[in-house]
Amino acid sequence: MNVIEISHITKDYGQNRGVFDVSFSVKQGEVLGFLGPNGAGKTTTIRQIMGFIKPDSGSLSILDMDCFKEADKIQTSLGYLPGEIAFIDSMTGMEFIRFVAKMKKMRDLGRAQELMKMFELNPSGKLKKMSKGMKQKIGIVCAFMNPLASILILDEPTSGLDPLMQNRFVELILSEKKKGKTILMSSHMFEEIERTCDRAAIIRDGRLVAVEEIERLKEGRQKVIVITFREPAMAEAFAAAFPEASYQAGEKAVTAKVGKNIDLFLKKASAYTITDLDVRTQSLEEFFMHFYGEEAARS
Numbered sequence: 515m516n517v518i519e520i521s522h523i524t525k526d527y528g529q530n531r532g533v534f535d536v537s538f539s540v541k542q543g544e545v546l547g548f549l550g551p552n553g554a555g556k557t558t559t560i561r562q563i564m565g566f567i568k569p570d571s572g573s574l575s576i577l578d579m580d581c582f583k584e585a586d587k588i589q590t591s592l593g594y595l596p597g598e599i600a601f602i603d604s605m606t607g608m609e610f611i612r613f614v615a616k617m618k619k620m621r622d623l624g625r626a627q628e629l630m631k632m633f634e635l636n637p638s639g640k641l642k643k644m645s646k647g648m649k650q651k652i653g654i655v656c657a658f659m660n661p662l663a664s665i666l667i668l669d670e671p672t673s674g675l676d677p678l679m680q681n682r683f684v685e686l687i688l689s690e691k692k693k694g695k696t697i698l699m700s701s702h703m704f705e706e707i708e709r710t711c712d713r714a715a716i717i718r719d720g721r722l723v724a725v726e727e728i729e730r731l732k733e734g735r736q737k738v739i740v741i742t743f744r745e746p747a748m749a750e751a752f753a754a755a756f757p758e759a760s761y762q763a764g765e766k767a768v769t770a771k772v773g774k775n776i777d778l779f780l781k782k783a784s785a786y787t788i789t790d791l792d793v794r795t796q797s798l799e800e801f802f803m804h805f806y807g808e809e810a811a812r813s
C-alpha cells in the first residue's frame with residue numbers, strides 16, 4: 515500500500531527552477547531516500563508533501579488525503595524535520611520542544627527524553643546561543659518525539675551533525691523502520707542512504723531521473739580496475755584497444771571502470787605483461803554521480 519503518493523506535480527518558479535512532472539510514491543513501512551544536487555527541487559517537493567505550498571498541477575496525497583486541502587488532518591500522523599527550522603530564538607531548547615509538543619497535543623515527553631539522551635543533547639540553553647548541530651538535534655527530537663506519528667518526512671536530517679551523531683541517526687532510522695514507520699528523507703549523504711533506505715528517488719534540475727531499489731543500485735555499480743603493465747608502451751597500446759580505459763602518457767598504469775565487459779577487459783590486458791592489478795567496487799557515491807551529471811561530479 516502506498517502511504518505517500520505524488521502524481522505528476524509541477525511547481526514552476528520560472529527560469530527552469532522548481533519541479534516538473536514529478537511522480538513517485540512511498541510504500542507503507544518503507545524508507546525512501548530523496549537525493550539530488552543543490553537546487554534540484556527536494557525541498558520544493560517536500561514542502562508540497564507537507565501542504566505548505568500548492569502544486570501548479572498534479573496531486574499529492576498521504577493516506578489518501580490531499581496534502582494541501584487536508585493538511586491539518588494529516589499533521590496528526592506526521593513527524594517533520596524541515597531543512598531550515600524556524601526557531602523562536604528567545605526560547606530555550608526545552609521550551610521549544612515543549613511548545614512543539616503542545617501544538618501536537620502531546621502530554622508524554624518520555625520519547626523526547628530518550629531522544630535527547632540518544633543524541634547527547636542538553637536543551638537547557640537559549641536557542642540563539644546554540645550551534646547548528648545542537649539546533650539540528652532539537653529538530654530531530656521534535657520530529658521523532660510523537661510515538662503516534664507513523665510517517666516521517668525529513669529534509670536533510672543529518673546536516674550539521676558530526677559523524678558520531680550521524681551514526682546515531684542511522685540507528686534511529688533503523689529502529690523506527692522496525693516499528694513499521696514510513697519514512698521519506700532527503701539527503702546528500704550517500705552512506706546514510708545506503709545504510710537506511712529501501713529505495714532512492716533521484717531528482718535533478720527539477721525532474722526525477724530515477725526511482726530504484728538500493729539493492730539494484732548496488733548491483734549496478736561497476737568495478738574500478740587499475741592495471742599496471744611492465745612498460746608505458748604496453749599501457750598505451752592496451753588503452754588504445756580498450757576505449758573505456760583512461761591513460762596518462764608515460765604512465766605504466768591504466769584505470770578503467772569495468773562492468774559486464776570484464777571478460778573482454780581481461781582478455782585484452784593479457785596480451786601484455788601485467789605487473790600489478792588493483793580492483794575495487796565503485797562507491798555508491800561514484801555511482802550516483804552518474805545520475806547527478808558531470809557538473810555536480812566536479813563541484
Ligand SMILES: Nc1ncnc2c1ncn2[C@@H]1O[C@H](COP(=O)(O)OP(=O)(O)OP(=O)(O)O)[C@@H](O)[C@H]1O
Nearest residue numbers: 527531532550551552553554555556557558559597
Ligand atoms: N519560493 C521560491 N521562489 C522562487 N524560486 C524558488 C522558490 N523556492 C525554491 N526556488 C528555486 O527552486 C529550485 C529548487 O530549490 P529546492 O530548495 O527545492 O532545492 P533542493 O533540492 O532542496 O536543494 P538543496 O539541496 O540546496 O536544499 C532552486 O533553483 C530554487 O532557487
